[in-house]
Amino acid sequence: MARIFISCRIFPETIERLTRAGHEVEMYPGDVVSREELLRGVADAEVLIVPLSTKVDREVLAAAPELKIVANLGVGVDNIDLQEANARKVVVLNTPGVLTETVADLTFALMLAVARRVVELDKRLRVEGFPGWSFMPPYLGRDVWGATLGIVGLGRIGAAVARRAKCFSMKVLYHSRTPKPDLEPELGCRYVPLEELLRESDFVVLCVPLTPETYHLIGEREFSLMKRSAYLVNIARGPVVEEGALVRALKDGRIAGAALDVFEREPEVHPELLELDNVVLTPHIGSATLDTRRRMASLAVAGVLAALRGERPGNLVNPNVWPSKL
Ligand code: NAP
Ligand code: GLV
Numbered sequence: 001m002a003r004i005f006i007s008c009r010i011f012p013e014t015i016e017r018l019t020r021a022g023h024e025v026e027m028y029p030g031d032v033v034s035r036e037e038l039l040r041g042v043a044d045a046e047v048l049i050v051p052l053s054t055k056v057d058r059e060v061l062a063a064a065p066e067l068k069i070v071a072n073l074g075v076g077v078d079n080i081d082l083q084e085a086n087a088r089k090v091v092v093l094n095t096p097g098v099l100t101e102t103v104a105d106l107t108f109a110l111m112l113a114v115a116r117r118v119v120e121l122d123k124r125l126r127v128e129g130f131p132g133w134s135f136m137p138p139y140l141g142r143d144v145w146g147a148t149l150g151i152v153g154l155g156r157i158g159a160a161v162a163r164r165a166k167c168f169s170m171k172v173l174y175h176s177r178t179p180k181p182d183l184e185p186e187l188g189c190r191y192v193p194l195e196e197l198l199r200e201s202d203f204v205v206l207c208v209p210l211t212p213e214t215y216h217l218i219g220e221r222e223f224s225l226m227k228r229s230a231y232l233v234n235i236a237r238g239p240v241v242e243e244g245a246l247v248r249a250l251k252d253g254r255i256a257g258a259a260l261d262v263f264e265r266e267p268e269v270h271p272e273l274l275e276l277d278n279v280v281l282t283p284h285i286g287s288a289t290l291d292t293r294r295r296m297a298s299l300a301v302a303g304v305l306a307a308l309r310g311e312r313p314g315n316l317v318n319p320n321v322w323p324s325k326l
Contacts, residue, residue: 005045007033007054014297056080071300078210089324092317093303098295099287104160110259114280116141150201153208162187198225210237223249238264247272
């Protein structure tokens with residue numbers, strides 16, 4: 001029997017599955033746990049299940065002497081101090097794969113929304129009424145179909161975005177840490193250095209994890225390389241983009257627009273982004289569909305139960321600690 005602390009609301013069936021297996025579960029009943037509640041909750045926990053808004057840093061890990069497993073309800077694990085988890089031989093799990101297609105859908109929703117000005121014109125229609133059909137500007141946008149798409153980070157989500165781009169007859173360039181020549185024929189994409197991708201693309205889509213190498217990957221210099229008609233789409237993590245530089249590029253017309261699901265200082269949003277019409281903003285909802293959230297919860301629990309039985313989970317982030325203290 002293990003003591004499990006879950007730091008956000010979760011499906012009743014998730015709790016039932018854990019308790020049926022004989023474990024003792026405490027769930028924080030809100031969406032964003034306070035630091036105080038988190039430190040109290042982990043004090044005697046052997047398993048911690050967290051959404052990505054819960055920071056599992058050195059202090060939290062130090063406050064949890066019994067902790068064996070941290071399961072993240074998300075694929076990106078930048079909210080967890082992996083070095084400290086490794087040092088303490090704490091197993092870290094995430095939810096890769098089950099959210100890939102859902103996030104790729106949102107990426108296309110954002111691209112289409114910003115290029116066709118869906119949100120801006122919806123807001124205007126509600127306030128000013130239907131403006132009358134006009135052949136000429138001011139309501140013209142840009143085509144997504146047939147445009148050049150630059151994917152930064154051709155992993156699971158990047159590849160799913162590339163597959164969708166094929167149906168839109170887009171030319172697809174990508175830049176990734178490791179070139180993927182085996183995937184290129186199937187996805188119809190071509191590896192290029194980052195500078196070339198920025199110069200050539202009509203849409204630059206960020207699909208990398210947040211790491212020390214990708215922190216502020218896109219800043220002043222990168223915006224100066226992009227076409228003035230290009231759009232930036234960020235579904236990765238906020239700090240991959242230097243937000244101040246993005247605001248300046250948008251205001252100076254150095255790029256045409258941006259669509260952002262993630263922000264540098266979540267839950268804060270740069271106040272000047274809120275005032276720009278050429279920006280579409282969503283509150284980190286990449287994986288936010290009911291079916292996908294069920295799949296994520298199920299994968300997290302499957303990993304926890306496997307690890308507690310001493311079986312190596314498929315969604316292990318730090319294999320170097322396995323089998324750890326379990
Ligand atoms: P993934 O399969 O691991 O793909 C990440 C890709 O980025 C890999 O191909 C990796 O290259 C590449 N990469 C890593 N560091 C790089 C660098 N310095 N320069 C260029 N490329 C680099 O992960 P995924 O499942 O596609 O998820 C990607 C990220 O999306 C997650 O880490 C998370 O932060 C974000 N995400 C956001 C949402 C949302 O709600 N907005 C939802 C899910 C995920 P290698 O092939 O060499 O490893
Ligand atoms: C969401 O942002 C995730 O990393 O799963």
